[in-house]
Amino acid sequence: MRPLVAHIDLDALRHNYRLACQCAPHSHSVAVIKADAYGHGALDCARALAADASAFAVASLDEALALREGGITVPIVLLEGIFNADELAQVDQHRLWMAVHSAWQVDALLAFSPRAPIPVWVKVDSGMHRLGFAPDTVSAVWQRLSEAPQATALHLMSHFATADAAESRYFHQQMECLQALGDRLDAPLCLANSPATLAWPVAHGAWNRPGIMLYGSNPLETTTTAADTLRPVMTLRSEIIALRDVEAGEPVGYGGRWRAPRRSRIAVVAAGYGDGYDRHAQDGTPVLVNGQRCPLAGKVSMDMLTVDVSDVADATIGSEVVLWGCAANGAVLSVDEVARGCDTISYTLLTGVLPRVPRRYHGAFG
Incomplete structure (x- = not known):
């Protein structure tokens, strides 16, 4: 699976x-x-x-x-x-x-x-x-x-x-x-x-x-003390399924939009627009890999996206990737920040996660 x-x-x-x-x-x-x-x-x-x-x-x-x-x-x-x-x-x-x-x-x-x-x-x-x-x-x-x-x-x-x-x-x-x-x-x-x-x-x-x-x-243009205490309910979490090294100047993904600024390590992540992750996400949209912020590198594909993990020494096959929400080490990536990288709002990201993605519930019902 x-x-x-x-x-x-x-x-x-x-x-x-x-x-x-x-x-x-x-x-x-x-x-x-x-x-x-x-x-x-x-x-x-x-x-x-x-x-x-x-x-x-x-x-x-x-x-x-x-x-x-x-x-x-x-x-x-x-x-x-x-x-x-x-x-x-x-x-x-x-x-x-x-x-x-x-x-x-x-x-x-x-x-x-x-x-x-x-x-x-x-x-x-x-x-x-x-x-x-x-x-x-x-x-x-x-x-x-x-x-x-x-x-x-x-x-x-x-x-x-x-x-x-x-x-x-x-x-x-x-x-x-x-x-x-x-x-x-x-x-x-x-x-x-x-x-x-x-x-x-x-x-x-x-x-x-x-x-x-x-x-x-947080729906506000700025913030309030109360808004700062909101807790993310959805964590969209995947894993690295492949790693490859690319030389400076090499393109990654459809259209070659992103080109490596140096010799770079690229992680392929099991998530894409076929799951509801926004295809309009720009290069640099944040992702958490093993709880460390990394930039999206290249256009989102239907089933995969690619991330520059050159600065994550412990990135390996199976490493945790959080598209938004809470990482295992306690780091948090706000869906609002991801939405800005996609030139959209959190509503479209959250409602756009497709049935293909299983939901797993934590915490007692009632």
């Missing part, structure tokens, strides 16, 4: 969730585990968090049903609501909570007869301009739902476009809009994503929605 494995540290996951709660002690924190828990395995992560999490959030009904079928009884929020009216029967049957962002969803809900009222989060477009009701239409939507027997536990929710910035006038504009709406309707708020949970206490509401921070990635 190939040595490439995604190791998932469930203790780190719980640590990060509890950190989110500590950042906003007067809020509930819904653990966002959409997109298969950002590539970490939604059911396994939900089981690990079930004793702590006040609720889970997913993107769609099928993600919620997989959790219910796996034995998860904690409340689950559908962040995009239903995609057609027929889904309401299962929302009702499985006691799900739902967002509404469009008039047709409200109409469908009010034409439905649930066995029990459904908790509803009304999404406001406060400036992201994706989903949600325009602020000047929210009062009418809120009134319809508050008078309807089909809905209960109404909240206002929205999403920030620039909460990751150290300072953002646009963030404050969104907050002013949402605070005014919340005051006018006397509505509980659900606003804070990961960056706002970490850095913007003003956005902490009745509920917060930590997502990427649960998995140990």
Whole structure:
């Protein structure tokens, strides 16, 4: 079997969730585990968090049903609501909570007869301009739902476009809009994503929605004391499968993009874009070999990548290679730093690890 494995540290996951709660002690924190828990395995992560999490959030009904079928009884929020009216029967049957962002969803809900009222989060477009009701239409939507027997536990929710910035006038504009709406309707708020949970206490509401921070990635442009204590949950670990020496000026990999600046030792590692490691990684993107930082050397291939290990005296066949996460010697390579080397963000790297890569879970479930 190939040595490439995604190791998932469930203790780190719980640590990060509890950190989110500590950042906003007067809020509930819904653990966002959409997109298969950002590539970490939604059911396994939900089981690990079930004793702590006040609720889970997913993107769609099928993600919620997989959790219910796996034995998860904690409340689950559908962040995009239903995609057609027929889904309401299962929302009702499985006691799900739902967002509404469009008039047709409200109409469908009010034409439905649930066995029990459904908790509803009304999404406001406060400036992201994706989903949600325009602020000047929210009062009418809120009134319809508050008078309807089909809905209960109404909240206002929205999403920030620039909460990751150290300072953002646009963030404050969104907050002013949402605070005014919340005051006018006397509505509980659900606003804070990961960056706002970490850095913007003003956005902490009745509920917060930590997502990427649960998995140990810092979503902020800078950092905070809390962000510095996040622990990586996924370690993508492989091994050296071949070594070769190349002379100065010799190319390595497709297109010969990288050329040896001196006589160099090149390690071939069992990992590639066929596993989800980003093909756009530039020469110099960091890798840990036996816990020592080394630069990527050459284009990533489907099943392999190459690393300059000239300065790692003990590199040999079978040596540990960490693409991101924690090495055996305690060294840590942040997925955020790797993402910068790939001109992308941690979200795409974590969600991009393909099913071909086995997940191995460490730490007790629950």
